[in-house]
Amino acid sequence: MPLEHGRRSLDLVVTAAATKLMTANTTNAAVVIQSVLADLVEVFGLDHSFVRYNDHSIRASILVAEWPVRTGVPDPDPIGIVYFEDADPVFALAEHAKSPVVFRPEPATDDYQKLIEDSGGFVSTLAAVPLVSADVTTGVLGFVKFADREWQPQEINAVEAIASLLAQVQARCAAEDQLRYLAEHDDLTGLHNRRALLAELDRRLAAGRPGPVAALFLDLDRLKAINDYLGHNAGDRFIRAFAERLERGTADDYLIARFGGDEFVVIPSSPLDATQAESLAGELQSKLRERVSIDGETLTRTVSVGVALGVPGRDTSSDLLRKADQAVLTAKGAGGNKIAVFSEDMSLRSAFRNDIELHLQGVIESGALVLHYLPEIDMRTGEVLATEALVRWEHPTRGLLFPDSFIGVAESINLAGELGRWVVRAACAEFSAWRSRGVGTNAVLRLNVSPVQLVAEGFVREVAATIEEFGLAGESVCLEITESVVVSDIETTRITLAALKEVGVQIAIDDFGTGYSVLSHLKSLPVDTLKIDKSFVRDLGTNAGDLAIVRAVIALADAFGLELVAEGVETEAAARTLMQHGCHRAQGYLLSRPLEGAAMEALLAKRRIVLPFPAPLPTAP
Known part of the structure; x- marks a missing residue:
């Protein structure tokens, strides 16, 4: 047709x-x-x-x-x-x-x-x-x-x-x-990927959309243990199983995305307030504890959850995810298997830490770090016996930052060793300059050593080269290591300390008494000084338990022939109690606050301070 x-x-x-x-x-x-x-x-x-x-x-x-x-x-x-x-x-x-x-x-x-x-x-x-x-x-x-x-x-x-x-x-x-x-999807789990997540959040957070928009940021705790024990293929299988359970545990219209590695984000389809979102996070935590069988092993991991809310028209997708990420970091920092809801205080802490992390490397290289010095005093006479170098950061907007603000960050980003080397060199240079002017010739320079420095290859050679460069006698320098560092790797510590003693420097154990686990090793370690931790000194005169510990440490030091220094002496009662029981050397705000370099040199030139309390009572037998 x-x-x-x-x-x-x-x-x-x-x-x-x-x-x-x-x-x-x-x-x-x-x-x-x-x-x-x-x-x-x-x-x-x-x-x-x-x-x-x-x-x-x-x-x-x-x-x-x-x-x-x-x-x-x-x-x-x-x-x-x-x-x-x-x-x-x-x-x-x-x-x-x-x-x-x-x-x-x-x-x-x-x-x-x-x-x-x-x-x-x-x-x-x-x-x-x-x-x-x-x-x-x-x-x-x-x-x-x-x-x-x-x-x-x-x-x-x-x-x-x-x-x-x-x-x-x-x-x-x-x-x-x-x-x-x-x-738009993750090739390992089949879940949405970061690109799809951002697109969905951009849509949900547009002005005029219903809110608030909740974001739950989930991070598996210690997946590395599975990777190390069974291999990365097993770790991938665990992640796939986790993703499947996450899909089963949420409503069909929720967006679930693998953010990267062992991190996942859940976006509920309807607006939720903080209480509802936290409740949902708790439900997911419970459902995700189900054990998984992999290669004959029955495995489970806990999960940390960060919860954040975004307001359409005000917050962007980046804002919301940043808040949720800060919240989950807080949850993991609290030990994991926790739920944390974002707060502005959390944001301030995160901003501060990021500021430190981003600028610390440049600060070490540019000279924005400074040293202050904490005198060590003989409480019987006021004589200045030693000075401890303490690093400070002259921050352009945050003012003078103490070590607690950036030492932890330095350790987390592998800058502790570099920071420690700077302190050793800067302190030795300044101490050498004082001694060349006839000041502090009988005093000892105390330097704190980080765990990273102590186990680093070549550390002993660096110390030897530094004190030789600045013309210092070995016995005029004392390296302080914390008790926890000593016991974390006793064999390495014993070898390193022995080598340092050959260089001629003194060794002190800082924060002594916080663990007691070093006691069994003390007789085999080449230690010169024990420093009583300030937590036992603060309430001396009013706390019988602290006094018992301090007396035990004093007796221990006496038995081993070690010098003894008390940290954190802030009250006359503490000072008098220490002296009555045979501890005469001390540091603390009662005696002196940390001093800038010029002020410390002036104090060393005077050789002693005026004691802020009457003459001590006779030492207890």
Whole structure:
């Protein structure tokens, strides 16, 4: 049968369809295909046309576009998705057909007559042209005429060409969908990735959107133990299992993203206040404790959760994630397996720490660090016996910062060794200058040594070279190490201290008494001085327990022939109690606050201070 609109040749029909289909993409494909179908219905004089895609994973045919569009269609559309297993025999042919099939009302074969009977009486002409890609039937282009219609071979050839173009569009859109999926999803877990998370938060935090928007930042505690014990593949499997449990434990419309490594973010679909978000975090913590079996090992990890709220129109996605990240760091800093809700105080602490971390390296190199000195006094005479070098940071906006503000940061970013070297060199240089002017010739310079320095290769050589460079006698320098450092690696400590003694420097154990675990090793360590921790000195005169500890340390020092120094002497009662029990050397604000270099030199020149209390009582027997 010739075309009803013979003005167009079949080649022009195919060309027109190709031109339109070239513009199809994942967002407009259905509309473009519908337009092509409208043209084909008109050109071929048909009553209806449709395109359906096959989903072989579920064995179903899915309606993509039709023309004319049916009206009054119920929801869900009964033919929107048709499963081949339940489809009538005619429809089921579309699952694997490779060639066009035409069904007419007056068939010439018994097989077709049976199909009509099975389908309840077929009275129209149906032409079905399969979409084929790489030998897989991916869909069907269908035409319906509510009467008999003979399809000419050249017409079938034309619609086959159009079906081939539709298959290409289908493949192109599937590739675009896959690329988009890969761009927005994590390849290990299949969860959304950081890019998709930011896009969703940008949408949710736009002005006028409902809020507040809650963000739950989840961080697995100590996943490294699994990686170290079973390998990174096991760690990846644990992360996948964790992601699956996280999906099961949240509502379907929540956005769940893997933020990176063992970090995940959950964005509830509805506004939540802080109490509701914290409650949700607690529920997730409980559900995520489920054990996981990996390589014959039954494993579990706790999870820390940071909770933060964002206000649409005020907060950005970066703001919200930064707050949630600060909250989870607080939770992990509290020992892990905790929930922390963001607060402004948390923000201030985080800003302060970030400031320190970003600028500390430059400060060490630029000379913005300064040394103050804490005198060590003989409480019987006021004589200045030693001075302890204490590092300070002259911050341009925060003022003078004490070590507690930046030592911990230095250790966490591997700058403790570099900072310690600066202190040793700067203190030795200044002390040497004083002694060259005849000041402090009988005093000792005390220098604190970090754990990183003590175990660093070449530390002993550095100390030896420094005191030689500045012309100092070894016995005029005392290195102070904390009790906890001594016991953390006793063998390395013993070797290092022995080497330092060969250099000639003195050794003191700082904060002594806080652990007592060093007692069993004390007799084998080349130590000259014990410094009683200030926590036992502060309440002397009023706390019997502290007095018992101090008396034990005094007796220990006496038994081993060690010098003894009390730290943190701030009251006359503490000073008098120490002297009554045989401890005469001390540091503390009662005697002197830390002094700048020039003031310390002046004090060393005077050789003694005026004691702030009457002459001491006789020493207890």
